[in-house]
Amino acid sequence: MTISSQDAGEIAAQMHLIGRHARSAQRGIALASPEAKTCALLAAATALYDHNAEIIHANAADVETARAAGMTASYIDRLALDTKRINAIGQGLEDIAALPDPVGKVMEAWTRPNGMRIERVRVPIGVIGIIFESRPNVTADAGALCLKAGNAAILRGGSDSFETSRIIHRCLVEGLSTAGLPEAAVQLVPTRDRAAVGLMLEGLQGAIDVIVPRGGKSLVARVQAEARVPVFAHLEGICHTYVDRDADLDMAVRIVLNAKLRRTSVCGATETLLVDRGAAPAVLPTLVGALLSAGCQVRGDEATLKTDARVQPAKEGDWSSEYLEAIIAVKVVDGVDGAVGHIARYGSQHTDSIVTGSADTAERFLDQVDSAIVMHNASTQFADGGEFGFGAEIGIATGRLHARGPVGVEQLTTFKYKIRGTGQVRP
Amino acid sequence: MTISSQDAGEIAAQMHLIGRHARSAQRGIALASPEAKTCALLAAATALYDHNAEIIHANAADVETARAAGMTASYIDRLALDTKRINAIGQGLEDIAALPDPVGKVMEAWTRPNGMRIERVRVPIGVIGIIFESRPNVTADAGALCLKAGNAAILRGGSDSFETSRIIHRCLVEGLSTAGLPEAAVQLVPTRDRAAVGLMLEGLQGAIDVIVPRGGKSLVARVQAEARVPVFAHLEGICHTYVDRDADLDMAVRIVLNAKLRRTSVCGATETLLVDRGAAPAVLPTLVGALLSAGCQVRGDEATLKTDARVQPAKEGDWSSEYLEAIIAVKVVDGVDGAVGHIARYGSQHTDSIVTGSADTAERFLDQVDSAIVMHNASTQFADGGEFGFGAEIGIATGRLHARGPVGVEQLTTFKYKIRGTGQVRP
Numbered sequence: 131m132t133i134s135s136q137d138a139g140e141i142a143a144q145m146h147l148i149g150r151h152a153r154s155a156q157r158g159i160a161l162a163s164p165e166a167k168t169c170a171l172l173a174a175a176t177a178l179y180d181h182n183a184e185i186i187h188a189n190a191a192d193v194e195t196a197r198a199a200g201m202t203a204s205y206i207d208r209l210a211l212d213t214k215r216i217n218a219i220g221q222g223l224e225d226i227a228a229l230p231d232p233v234g235k236v237m238e239a240w241t242r243p244n245g246m247r248i249e250r251v252r253v254p255i256g257v258i259g260i261i262f263e264s265r266p267n268v269t270a271d272a273g274a275l276c277l278k279a280g281n282a283a284i285l286r287g288g289s290d291s292f293e294t295s296r297i298i299h300r301c302l303v304e305g306l307s308t309a310g311l312p313e314a315a316v317q318l319v320p321t322r323d324r325a326a327v328g329l330m331l332e333g334l335q336g337a338i339d340v341i342v343p344r345g346g347k348s349l350v351a352r353v354q355a356e357a358r359v360p361v362f363a364h365l366e367g368i369c370h371t372y373v374d375r376d377a378d379l380d381m382a383v384r385i386v387l388n389a390k391l392r393r394t395s396v397c398g399a400t401e402t403l404l405v406d407r408g409a410a411p412a413v414l415p416t417l418v419g420a421l422l423s424a425g426c427q428v429r430g431d432e433a434t435l436k437t438d439a440r441v442q443p444a445k446e447g448d449w450s451s452e453y454l455e456a457i458i459a460v461k462v463v464d465g466v467d468g469a470v471g472h473i474a475r476y477g478s479q480h481t482d483s484i485v486t487g488s489a490d491t492a493e494r495f496l497d498q499v500d501s502a503i504v505m506h507n508a509s510t511q512f513a514d515g516g517e518f519g520f521g522a523e524i525g526i527a528t529g530r531l532h533a534r535g536p537v538g539v540e541q542l543t544t545f546k547y548k549i550r551g552t553g554q555v556r557p
Numbered sequence: 558m559t560i561s562s563q564d565a566g567e568i569a570a571q572m573h574l575i576g577r578h579a580r581s582a583q584r585g586i587a588l589a590s591p592e593a594k595t596c597a598l599l600a601a602a603t604a605l606y607d608h609n610a611e612i613i614h615a616n617a618a619d620v621e622t623a624r625a626a627g628m629t630a631s632y633i634d635r636l637a638l639d640t641k642r643i644n645a646i647g648q649g650l651e652d653i654a655a656l657p658d659p660v661g662k663v664m665e666a667w668t669r670p671n672g673m674r675i676e677r678v679r680v681p682i683g684v685i686g687i688i689f690e691s692r693p694n695v696t697a698d699a700g701a702l703c704l705k706a707g708n709a710a711i712l713r714g715g716s717d718s719f720e721t722s723r724i725i726h727r728c729l730v731e732g733l734s735t736a737g738l739p740e741a742a743v744q745l746v747p748t749r750d751r752a753a754v755g756l757m758l759e760g761l762q763g764a765i766d767v768i769v770p771r772g773g774k775s776l777v778a779r780v781q782a783e784a785r786v787p788v789f790a791h792l793e794g795i796c797h798t799y800v801d802r803d804a805d806l807d808m809a810v811r812i813v814l815n816a817k818l819r820r821t822s823v824c825g826a827t828e829t830l831l832v833d834r835g836a837a838p839a840v841l842p843t844l845v846g847a848l849l850s851a852g853c854q855v856r857g858d859e860a861t862l863k864t865d866a867r868v869q870p871a872k873e874g875d876w877s878s879e880y881l882e883a884i885i886a887v888k889v890v891d892g893v894d895g896a897v898g899h900i901a902r903y904g905s906q907h908t909d910s911i912v913t914g915s916a917d918t919a920e921r922f923l924d925q926v927d928s929a930i931v932m933h934n935a936s937t938q939f940a941d942g943g944e945f946g947f948g949a950e951i952g953i954a955t956g957r958l959h960a961r962g963p964v965g966v967e968q969l970t971t972f973k974y975k976i977r978g979t980g981q982v983r984p
Contacts, residue, residue, distance in 0.1 A: 157901075161925065234924075242946060246935055253927070255957055339957055360787065360958050381980040388982035474584075496975045497661075498588065500680070508673055508978030517983065518974075519669060530682055530766055530971045531787050532959040544957045547945075548923045551935030553808040555815035556944065 138325055145329040148284060148317050149337025152257045155314035156282040160254045164231035166309045171227035171274055174305025175220040178270070181301055182216055188293040189266065196264075196290045209264045209291055219270045219298070222522065223305075226274045229521040232540045233280045247550045252543040254280030256339035259330045260524075261286045261353060263345035266294035272344065273302050273316040275524050279542035282315045284338065286330060288345070289322040296320075333359040342524055342537070347452075362537050364528040366452040367397030367480040369510040372469040372495065373417065374486035375408035381507065382413060382485045383420045388509040389483065391424055395454050397526055398481050398513030402449060402459045404469045407433075410462045418460065426456045433462040449476040466491050470498045477501060479528045481513040502528055502535040565752055572756040575711060575744050576764025579684045582741035583709040587681045591658035593736045598654035598701055601732025602647040605697070608728055609643055615720040616693065623691075623717045636691045636718055646697045646725070649949065650732075653701045656948040659967045660707045674977045679970040681707030683766035686757045687951075688713045688780060690772035693721035699771065700729050700743040702951050706969035709742045711765065713757060715772070716749035723747075760786040769951055769964070774879075789964050791955040793879040794824030794907040796937040799896040799922065800844065801913035802835035808934065809840060809912045810847045815936040816910065818851055822881050824953055825908050825940030829876060829886045831896045834860075837889045845887065853883045860889040876903040893918050897925045904928060906955045908940040929955055929962040 159167075178185070189211045196209055211219075238250040258276045260283060262268040269285055276283035287295040299318040306313050319326050330338060331353060341361050343353040350363050371389045373382045389400035403421075405414050415437045421428055422440050429444040430437070441460075448459040449472070463469050466484070473482050483505035484495040492506040503513050513536070515523025520538030527533045533541035586594075605612070616638045623636055638646075665677040685703045687710060689695040696712055703710035714722040726745040733740050746753050757765060758780060768788045770780040777790050798816045800809045816827035830848075832841050842864045848855050849867050856871040857864070868887075875886040876899070890896050893911070900909050910932035911922040919933040930940050940963070942950025947965030954960045960968035 160927075240946065242944070246939065248945060378980075384980065384982055392983055492977070496977075500587070501973065503974045503976065505976040506978060508976055508981045509983050511983040512673065512976065512981070517669070518675060519667065534971060535974050544961060546928065547930045547962050549930065549932040549935055549939065550919070550923075551933060553805075553811065554935045554939070555811055556819055556936050556938040 141321060141323050141325045142329060144321070145319070145326055146335055146337075148319065149257075149334030151314040152282040152284050152317060153337050155312035156254070156257055158312040159277065159282055159315040160233070160280045162280065162311055164233075166311055167231065167278060167280070168227045170277065170305040170309035170311050171223050172305070173308035174270070174274070174302045175223040175227070177301035177304040178216060178220040178223065178298065181297060182213055185211060185216055185294065185297050186213070188297045192266075192291055192293050201290070205264060209266065209294075211266060211294060215267070219267045222267070222271055223274050226278050226522050226539075229278060229539055231278070232543050237545060244554050245552060246554050249548045250545050251548050252540070253546050255542060255544050257282045257284065257337055258542065259284045259286070259334075259338040259341045259359075261327055261330060261341065261343045261345070261349065263288040263349060264290050265344070266291040266298060268344050269295045269298040269318065270302065271522065272342070272524055273299070275522060275539055275542060277315060279539045281542055282317075284317050284319065284330065284334070286319040286326055292322055328356070331357045331359075344525060360532070362525065362527045362529065362533045362541070364397060364478070364480055364526050366478050367399070367513070367526070368402065368450060368452050368476060368478040369398055369400045369480055369513070370402045370404055370469070370473050370477060370482045371400045371510060372404040372463070372466070372482070372484045373406060373409065373413060374466060374484055374488065374491055375406040376488040376491060377409065377413070377485040378487055379413050379416060383417060385483070385485050385507070385509050386417055387420060387424055389511055390421065390458050391426060391456060392509070392511045394456050396511065396514075398510050399454065400458070400483070400510045401451060401453055402461065402476070404461055404463045404472055406466075407462050407464050407468070414462070421458060426458055428458055428460055430460040431462060434460040452478075466494050470495065473499050473501070480526065481505065481510045483508060483510050502526070568748060568750050568752045569756060571748070572746070572753055573762055573764075575746065576684070576761030578741040579709040579711050579744060580764050582739035583681070583684055585739040586704065586709055586742040587660070587707045589707065589738055591660075593738055594658065594705055594707070595654045597704065597732040597736035597738050598650050599732070600735035601697070601701070601729045602650040602654070604728035604731040605643060605647040605650065605725065608724060609640055612638060612643055612721065612724050613640070615724045619693075619718055619720050628717070632691060636693065636721075638693065638721060642694070646694045649694070649698055650701050653705050653949050653966075656705060656966055658705070659970050664972060671981050672979060673981050676975045677972050678975050679967070680973050682969060682971050684709045684711065684764055685969065686711045686713070686761075686765040686768045686786075688754055688757060688768065688770045688772070688776065690715040690776060691717050692771075693718040693725060695771050696722045696725040696745065697729065698949065699769065699951055700726070702949060702966055702969060704742060706966045708969055709744075711744050711746065711757065711761070713746040713753055719749055755783070758784045758786075771952060787959070789952065789954045789956065789960045789968070791824060791905070791907055791953050793905050794826070794940070794953070795829065795877060795879050795903060795905040796825060796827045796907055796940070797829045797831055797896070797900050797904060797909045798827045798937060799831040799890070799893070799909070799911045800833060800836065800840060801893060801911055801915065801918055802833040803915040803918060804836065804840070804912040805914055806840050806843060810844060812910070812912050812934070812936050813844055814847060814851055816938055817848065817853060817885050818883060819936070819938045821883050823938065823941075825937050826881065827885070827910075827937045828878060828880055829888065829903070831888055831890045831899055833893075834889050834891050834895070841889070848885055853885055855885055855887055857887040858889060861887040879905075893921050897922065900926050900928070907953065908932065908937045910935060910937050929953070
């Protein structure tokens with residue numbers, strides 16, 4: 131049921147009830163068999179295919195409203211669904227169903243001198259709150275990843291995708307119901323009121339264990355500033371590619387073009403190119419020329435400005451800009467130590483790469499750059515759970531604790547210790 | 558230098574400076590060789606032995622002040638040091654020095670179909686804030702554990718152990734200096750002002766990554782309620798031992814007596830005994846009799862009251878009491894499901910054990926009880942990092958994320974992904 135107008139007390143009561151439902155469903159979902167969870171996900175995919183027409187109908191209403199509100203074309207594009215996109219969402223559910231079940235996996239095991247056997251075993255985290263913006267597919271992706279890892283999910287979608295999300299959510303609930311699992315394992319917040327977000331960030335009276343924001347920088351910043359529960363997120367991806375004096379130039383060009391331009395809108399896209407002063411005369415013109423020819427705007431420091439008249443001067447703010455566009459900042463640095471220093475100062479601890487033929491220099495970079503993902507001779511665009519082999523991801527985290535880098539089903543679990551003895555008492 | 562009276566602005570400025578020093582020292586300590594860290598810890602132990610007389614002198618002043626303030630005998634006992642205790646602190650440093658270095662350990666490694674090699678490698682967390690009460694040995698233990706894991710530490714000791722902590726801290730700094738490591742890697746807050754704690758809980762302007770409180774329930778509760786950074790802690794250990802119908806009675810008696818009475822003041826001590834209704838007539842009188850004979854007060858439910866006239870009636874509050882004394886609450890429950898339900902309602906997700914000869918029943922308990930540590934046929938008093946083989950621990954965490962259970966040097970690290978390629982770009 132859509133709720134259009136409520137007072138704060140009503141919303142709080144409703145949200146806290148959602149929290150309690152999630153907590154009680156969590157127990158059932160945590161102990162559900164792998165087969166039951168797989169069944170729920172496959173049945174949800176079937177429901178999505180079956181309700182294709184209904185989803186497109188609801189989505190058309192959302193798109194119409196967004197258009198009337200004057201949203202941009204790219205915004206509308208993120209929101210709009212057609213049969214192909216709906217099938218892709220269903221395929222995503224099937225892919226998640228096919229992943230190995232992480233719950234119960236023994237991470238480590240050892241036997242103590244007194245004969246006690248200790249196992250460290252993956253268990254679900256509990257209840258995950260997901261706050262997202264316009265993309266309605268997050269309803270299915272995020273709900274399914276939480277479910278696979280044995281967690282209950284509370285989804286709060288953007289008000290612009292409200293109608294679409296409701297129907298996709300109903301498909302997930304159909305799946306849960308088919309598998310005999312508690313329907314409250316995946317709940318969608320049934321109000322557009324923004325007060326619901328604030329309540330989730332407070333943790334719904336202890337009902338939410340982790341919040342995952344999915345959306346733009348302002349959403350993530352608000353969540354990080356206000357959440358009273360742990361957050362898995364990255365605020366921005368100011369990723370660097372450093373071309374060392376011992377780099378192979380062909381490889382460097384190939385990696386830099388891919389790292390910047392394959393898709394400019396992803397968080398793993400390189401935003402700053404750092405070039406070793408020792409190699410700059412030989413490689414900088416080629417690298418800059420290749421970027422310019424590929425349609426990329428180049429903003430350079432003094433040394434870079436001299437290589438090509440089309441290079442624009444970089445300002446101080448460029449070194450900490452996440453463009454997410456075909457723009458790159460270029461700077462000449464004093465070797466690998468200069469690169470490490472620049473990244474420590476301006477980076478966002480997301481993903482950084484070195485191109486070099488020297489194993490020693492590469493190890494120095496991999497050790498000293500303090501980011502979630504550090505790479506040697508590879509494109510920063512590989513910063514992605516799928517590319518890591520995690521199957522699917524709910525996002526990338528730059529926080530230092532628990533989940534760092536791509537957040538897939540394993541990162542949505544925690545662990546407990548199981549100890550099996552034969553009557554041991556402690557001396 | 559001891560600062561006795563300051564205004565809030567001065568304290569804030571001083572604490573934020575401590576935070577910045579910690580951040581800059583952190584880099585040096587994170588990249589320090591295992592040998593340098595070992596050297597620092599051994600040199601600190603030597604300094605402790607060398608400064609024995611000075612430590613005893615300073616400690617006498619602390620004890621005198623505490624006595625004059627009317628502190629209890631047990632409080633004074635936690636505070637007081639003699640040569641034997643100082644040597645034990647030094648031995649603790651040597652033990653931590655001898656542990657394997659966790660930094661750089663490859664936790665997992667795999668190769669992607671495109672040939673990229675991905676490693677998940679342990680790295681230090683960063684800066685750890687430790688807030689503790691009267692025990693001055695925490696200065697050495699906590700500082701050394703943080704250092705071993707490559708972290709910088711900011712220690713805020715109780716004002717009653719202020720003078721003692723200062724000299725122990727000076728020994729740690731001597732060790733760092735001997736090893737050529739940054740002295741600010743372990744800092745002691747040089748003010749007794751309680752405002753310093755509030756500033757640490759706010760994270761010192763982003764300088765603190767994790768807070769570890771070491772002390773009583775009121776300290777931990779304050780830290781958990783007010784901290785704006787992650788906390789590794791447990792508020793209380795309401796641990797259960799459940800004696801199943803298939804338990805061996807001799808084993809059950811041995812485990813229950815040890816779990817409750819070996820040391821009643823530790824967080825892993827059992828506070829509630831649950832007995833299977835199917836076994837109660839046969840085992841309850843023996844269990845209750847053994848506890849009473851050992852000097853334990855028994856507070857029982859109706860069924861337990863009938864077994865012995867010395868049993869006192871349990872009130873509702875007893876099921877959620879952490880006595881930390883020779884008192885136990887005893888309840889008869891309906892089999893393993895009854896035990897699981899009781900623990901879910903009243904437990905603190907710390908440590909719970911089942912005594913049974915049935916492997917099936919044991920697995921049911923181990924799977925369904927949602928605590929950091931779950932045990933079969935062993936005493937809950939094993940809930941300890943040393944007993945797990947972790948060497949030493951900074952505490953036990955009942956939070957669900959990152960560190961759960963005993964927090965040793967490995968739990969004081971995080972990880973990053975190192976990816977080694979040969980020029981891979983993303984299609």
